[in-house]
Amino acid sequence: MNVGAKEKGARPARAGSIVIVSAPSGSGKSTLIRRLRASDPALQFSISYTTRPPRPGERNGREYFFVSAARFRKMAASGQFAEWAQVYGHFYGTLKRQLHAAQAQGKDLLLDIDVQGHRQVRRRVPDAVSVFLLPPSYQELERRLRRRHSDAPEAIARRLAIARRELGHWHEYDYLVVNDRLPEAVRALRAIVMATRFRRTAQRVVAQGITKTFGGKKA
Numbered sequence: 192m193n194v195g196a197k198e199k200g201a202r203p204a205r206a207g208s209i210v211i212v213s214a215p216s217g218s219g220k221s222t223l224i225r226r227l228r229a230s231d232p233a234l235q236f237s238i239s240y241t242t243r244p245p246r247p248g249e250r251n252g253r254e255y256f257f258v259s260a261a262r263f264r265k266m267a268a269s270g271q272f273a274e275w276a277q278v279y280g281h282f283y284g285t286l287k288r289q290l291h292a293a294q295a296q297g298k299d300l301l302l303d304i305d306v307q308g309h310r311q312v313r314r315r316v317p318d319a320v321s322v323f324l325l326p327p328s329y330q331e332l333e334r335r336l337r338r339r340h341s342d343a344p345e346a347i348a349r350r351l352a353i354a355r356r357e358l359g360h361w362h363e364y365d366y367l368v369v370n371d372r373l374p375e376a377v378r379a380l381r382a383i384v385m386a387t388r389f390r391r392t393a394q395r396v397v398a399q400g401i402t403k404t405f406g407g408k409k410a
Contacts, residue, residue: 215354
């Protein structure tokens with residue numbers, strides 16, 4: 192036991208926060224999240240399971256855990272996922288144990304999931320904080336999708352149709368960030384993450400520990 196730490200009244204760790212980020216395809220979410228993580232090393236990224244094949248440069252266990260459709264269905268049937276959904280013909284899912292471990296260890300976990308996954312996680316983790324990223328306009332989203340040169344015109348039209356439906360759910364989220372100017376959007380998202388660390392629910396254990404030193408009762 193570290194007697195010195197006890198004598199100094201070391202404060203207990205806070206609870207970990209779950210932060211959900213959703214956005215229509217082409218909104219710049221991946222770039223924004225990459226910059227956010229680079230600016231905040233303490234923020235962990237939830238690695239999802241997926242049945243889609245790896246893209247060039249992706250590595251199993253870094254961007255995703257790539258599994259077969261049969262294995263994914265088996266995991267879903269056994270209740271291992273906190274959320275899962277089929278998106279563009281492939282399955283994506285987040286493990287329950289990953290969320291529980293992060294909260295118990297006082298670590299902040301960022302989830303990059305769609306509106307379906309957001310609903311499922313919020314049912315299981317009511318105090319999760321959610322952010323919806325908005326493109327500046329339909330026209331700008333279309334321009335970004337075409338500029339990528341990675342999809343056929345039919346695929347772009349499909350992504351735009353899905354984006355229109357997803358935008359209808361913006362009111363279900365706690366925060367809205369328009370990804371117009373990337374540096375400003377990164378600062379806004381980081382401010383939200385920082386704020387979650389000082390919510391009453393996150394700091395409750397800390398407050399209880401401090402209150403105890405005053406001879407008070409736990410809240």
